[in-house]
Amino acid sequence: MWFEAVSGLRINLEKSELIPVGRVENINDVALNFGCRVGSLPSTYLGLPLGAPFKTVSVWDGVEERFRKRLARWKRQYLSKGGRATLIRSTLSNLPIYFMSLLKLPSSVRRRLEQIQRDFLWGVGNLERKPHLETWVADVWDPLAEGGWSPCFSRVLNDWEVEEAERFLEHLHGKRVLGDVEDMVVWTKTKSRKFSAKSLYLALEADCPVLFPSSCIWNGWVQPKISFFAWEAAWGKTLTLDLVQKRGWSLANRCFMCLENEETMDLLLLHCSKTKALWELLFTLVGASWVLPSSVRETFLSWHGSFVGKKRKKVWRATPLHIFWTVWKTRNRLAFKDD
Incomplete structure (x- = not known):
């Protein structure tokens, strides 16, 4: 009282x-x-376990459950990738870091939390159907058949994919499975045969003679959703009509902006007549004379702003990302205006 x-x-x-x-x-x-x-005992006090063995994995069950609730899959339908990344950082700072101030995070729990983050960040929606990729060797290897290999593709090939499928079959030809060995999934780019994101990036860099402009894309002056779009555009992974066709959809391909040429990411963001007018206006305002490169990636790599001065340099470096984002949003409004 x-x-x-x-x-x-x-x-x-x-x-x-x-x-x-x-x-x-x-x-x-x-x-x-x-x-x-x-x-x-055991119980909880201020969200922390009280009286439980601190080294047991079960201590983290409550954190993992709250992690799943905060990053529920249905939420990602209403957030951009930048919004998803912001929510992930907020969840990390509020939940596990509080526990880690007193307890050591077990590696098994860390892997589960990372998996929840990846699913939330890169997923699309609850109704998304992803293609299954890791068929076992035993399913496609028949030692009695001619050649030994009988792979089954998940869908009918498009005309432009036939040559690539032929190269794949030629690569398999001559390879033999010896002995009665159990199937295993291995990653050949590491000595441990285990996958890591670092080894994947190193393998991609080895096959790519052009550097990736990560410092230009992940810009502190730019919203995360815009940086995510620029990152996908630089890798050529944004769903323009040419990529939609390659995924098996029968659609007429015509740029929604100019209605003149087939739509590709480089054409839409750089060389479309409507987009060109926007770039020319920008160069006129700053007094620059410059020919745009052929691709989005090359544009980022060659984008320098020494002539605009120190005060405007940060704004200048963020300019192409905002132009790309503006063009993409305008394109989508034209594409889906009747939906």
């Missing part, structure tokens, strides 16, 4: 527990006098 009178706060006895340590006589009578219930 004195505490409530001095602080202006009220103790909620309905949420309070009396937890005995060791043997306590008449514990129920004591709890009745206090007006609370009797609890037991």
Whole structure:
């Protein structure tokens, strides 16, 4: 009563527990006098486990469950990739870091939390159907058949994919499976045969003679959703009509902006007549004379702003990302205006 009178706060006895340590006589009578219930160890206090072995994985079950609720898959339908990344960072700072200030994060829990983050960031929606990729060797290897290999494709090939499929079959030809060995999934780019994101990037860099403009794309002056779009555009992964066709959709391919040429990412963001007018206006305003490169990636790599001065340099470096984003949003409004 004195505490409530001095602080202006009220103790909620309905949420309070009396937890005995060791043997306590008449514990129920004591709890009745206090007006609370009797609890037991292990329990939680301020969100942290109390009385549980701190090295056990089960201590983190509550964190993982709250992690899944905060990053529920249905939420990603209403957020851009930048919004998803912001929510992931917020969830990381609020939940596991609080625990890690006192307890060591087990590697198995870390992997599960990372998987939840990846699914939330890169997924599309609850109704998304992803193609299954890791067919076992035993499913496509027949030692009695001519050549030994009989792969089955998940769909009918398009005309422009036939040559690539032929190269794949030629690569398989001559390869033999020896002995009765159990199928295993291995990653040949590492000595441990285990996949890592670093080894994938190193392998991609080795096959790509042009550097990737990561410092230009992940710009602190640009919203994350715009950087994500620029990153996908630089890799050629944004769904323009040419890529939609390659995924098996029968659509007429015509640029939604100029209605003149077939739509590709480089054409839409750089060389479309409507987009060119926007770039020419920009160069006129800053007094620059420059011919746009052939691709989005080359544009980022060659984008320098020494002539605009130090005060405008940061704004200049962010300019192509905002132009790309503006063109893409305009294109989508034209594409889906009747939906």
